[in-house]
Amino acid sequence: MSSMPPITFNAIGYLKSCFVEKNGSPRQPSVCRQSRAQLAIESNFTNPHHSLMSLQQFSHVWLIFLFHMNENTHVRAKIKPPRLDGEKIGVFASRSPHRPNPIGLTLAKLDKVDGNIIHLSGIDIVDGTPILDIKPYIPDYDNPPADQDIQLASWLTLPPVKPLTVQFTSQAEDDLQQFFPSENNTSHSKYQLQLLKDSDEARSVIHDVVASDPRSTYRRNKCTDEVYHFTVDKLNISCKFENEVAIITQIVPVDDIQHLRDKFMKNAGSHQ
Amino acid sequence: MSSMPPITFNAIGYLKSCFVEKNGSPRQPSVCRQSRAQLAIESNFTNPHHSLMSLQQFSHVWLIFLFHMNENTHVRAKIKPPRLDGEKIGVFASRSPHRPNPIGLTLAKLDKVDGNIIHLSGIDIVDGTPILDIKPYIPDYDNPPADQDIQLASWLTLPPVKPLTVQFTSQAEDDLQQFFPSENNTSHSKYQLQLLKDSDEARSVIHDVVASDPRSTYRRNKCTDEVYHFTVDKLNISCKFENEVAIITQIVPVDDIQHLRDKFMKNAGSHQ
Structure with a gap:
């Protein structure tokens, strides 16, 4: 309404998250406990x-952010x-990102405060998200x-979209073992994780993301045969779906994908 | 930072609350369960x-609002x-209203949805507050x-500022009985409550507000003798403090106060 003055905010920082793109980012929090992020x-x-100062006295924090x-x-x-399979509800009865504001x-979960950086886990938001506010979680205020x-x-x-059983091929298991801890900062290898601690944690995140079925309703019903790709931290994951089973087939460093994309773009350019 | 583009929102509505002014509004939610509000x-x-649509399936909602x-x-x-008696903490370790955004x-508590209006109780925010968003409370998302x-x-x-014992003088009790239910819409009397249902509910809100000591630290320490006034719904309440006891001395319709203020302003004007 024209009579309402607009309200202006500025991001207090931009989240650095293991969920690199919208594809494969969880739709709800608490889906993925090992997922990690940092905010400066x-x-x-x-x-x-x-x-x-003193924020580390709290174990959990609210992030208020911009979709x-x-x-x-x-x-x-x-x-x-x-989850409602086509049925409509009011936008304010939902957690949909598509809302007036x-x-x-x-x-x-607040893992650590280090200078002006907070280290978080169990997050469900995508890399680069503008953060508007952080508030401590206080059970007495934040529960009825x-x-x-x-x-x-x-x-x-009622049970939401049925969780999927997740399997890793031996190829995918081998791929995963090549990635090494983010805390080993001696190298800039394309196999070094950025936010996740090690390949076990990466396996857990991949499992949780896939078990909750990250596909759109359209894709779930119409493109069953297509390989689904998504990115977590430095890993590009390929996955196929067979009824109620998700099979992780390949895990390669994001840099390789970028390299392939660059190569493709270069070739595409030379054909112009 | 200049590199961050500003983010602009518009209020989805302005809260109509029984807490008419900042003075006497609770500092935390769940302080005052009978407090009522409406949002169109x-x-x-x-x-x-x-x-x-469908929001009435939820018993509780988050309000995201502008301070x-x-x-x-x-x-x-x-x-x-x-509550920290002069000690400092980081703004993000607090729920202070004075924050970057x-x-x-x-x-x-969501009491009822009626067309484009939601009826709420147990709120702690002041009349006229611009509301930015409403989201359903979902325990699985909103708890660790x-x-x-x-x-x-x-x-x-640790125990916060010690709760006060609240007493009503017989004058205040009599005053309170003059106010009649908000649902009786046949009259526009200055004694008709707007949001609170009846004088029992009003008594409960007054009790809760005063028990949690609404005075500023300065006022609590330096102005012990002064009568404290605050407004709830259509009631203007006078209260005095004696050590750990708060005594409600008088409850008059806000309109009377307004009338006195107008008269004062008029007289002040005539002396110019």
């Missing part, structure tokens, strides 16, 4: 690290959540009073 | 009420929470995984 406070404080990857500019009053809310009944929509309490 | 969705949807009453324009990296987060320990700062787990 860039607000124009003289001493940005002062803004995080910056929405492509639609037109916001609808009703939306179709993936594209503000996201997610709870993350103990004697109040909590009710929620049946489409959330 | 004003976003420029063709059918605003469609945006609330619009901040007077300070300079945000500090460290702040002094009232003045965004508030509060959980409210069950096997993770929750830690929080000791200044929150």
Whole structure:
């Protein structure tokens, strides 16, 4: 409405996340406990690290962020959540990113505060997300009073899209073992993980992402045969789906994919 | 930072709350379970009420809002929470309204959806607050995984500012009985409540607000003798403090106060 003055915010920083692109990023928090992220406070404080003083006394924090990857500019009053199989609900009855103010809310585990950087895990948001605010999680504020009944929509309490069984081919298992810990900072190998600690953690993230079925409804129903690719940290993962089983077939460094893309673009260019 | 593009939002509506002014508004949610509010969705949807479709399946909702009453324009990296008695912590380790992006987060009970209006209780925010977003409360998303320990700062787990004992004088009790239910819409009397249901509910809100000691640290220590006034719904409350006891002395309709103020202003004007 024209009578409402617009409200302007600036990001306090941009999340560095193991979920590199929208494809393969979890749709809900707590899906993926091993997922990791870092946030450097860039607000124009003289001493940005002062803004995080004492935050390490809390085990969990809220991140309030901008859904910056929405492509639609037109916001609808009703939306179709993936789990409702075509049924519509009001946008405010959902956690859809496509809302009048594209503000996201997610709870993350606080692992460590290091200067002006906070280290997080159990996050579900994509790399480069603008963060608007961080607040400590305080159970007394952030839960209904103990004697109040909590009710929620049946489409959330009934089993959601059925979790998939995840299998890794021996090729994928071998691929995974080549990646080495992010904490070993002596090298800049394309096999060095950036945020995930080691190949076990990477395996766990891949498992959780795939088990919750990251495909769109369209893709799930119409493109069953196509190989699904997604990226986690420095890993590019190839996966195929057979009924209720997801099979991880190959895991290669993102740099190789980039190299192949660059090569393709170069060749495409030479044909012009 | 100049490299960050500003992010612009518009209010989806402005909260109509029983807390009429900052004075006497609770500092934390869940302080005051009987407090009531209404929000009319004003976003420029063709059918605003469609945006609330199915929301009534949830018992609790998050309100993401703008702290619009901040007077300070300079945000500090460290702040002094009232309960820490002068000690400083980082702004992101607090729920202070004075933060780089003045965004508030509060959980409210959803009482009813009626067209484009949602009726709420247990809220802690002041009348006229611009609301940015509403999201359903979903315990699985909004709590840490069950096997993770929750830690929080000791200044929150240790007893906060000691709750006060609240007494009503017989005058105040009599005053209160004059106010009649908000649902009786046959009259526009100055004694008709707007959001609170009846005088029992009003009594409960007054009790909770005063028990949690709404005074500033300065006022608590330096102005013990002064009568404290605050407004809830259509009630203007006078209260005095004697050590750990708060005594409600008088409850008059806000309109009377307004009338006195207008008279004062008129007289002040005639002396110019």
